[in-house]
Amino acid sequence: MRRVRSFNTKWEVDFRLSLWRLGLRYRIHYGRYRIDIAFPRQRVAIFLDSCFWHFCPRHRELPKTRRGYWKRKLERNRRRDQETTRVLEADGWRVIRIWSHDFLPRRVETANTVLREVHGRLKGARE
Secondary structure (H helix, E strand, O other), rough: OOOOOOOOOOOHHHHHHHHOOOOOOEEEEOOOOEEEEEOOOOOOOEEEEEEOOOOOOOOOOOOOOOHHHHHHHHHHHHHHHHHHHHHHHHHEEEEEEEEEHHHHHHHHHHHHHHHHHHHHHHHHHHH
């Protein structure tokens, strides 16, 4: 387990690079909730969730051993993610959760979705 990366995984770095190439500047691991990619001025929070650790509804597979332990742990992670989203949205943030299975086949489209959201929030703040 020591070798399992909790942040700066290859797909996270690739996604951040995609955003950087689109001209977006952001903060990483931001604030109390350690937002993966944050745009504080626009109040947009991007969480990059891997299917295993965040218990993806499409790929919910438990390890073969210690299933009870893993089910409790992964459900706890899922509940924590829901609570984090709820708290941030109540504080005026737009929260976007991107699953690894959504990003990997559609990198450009996913990055462009974030670009539109950030620019939309920036435009709304000016009006």
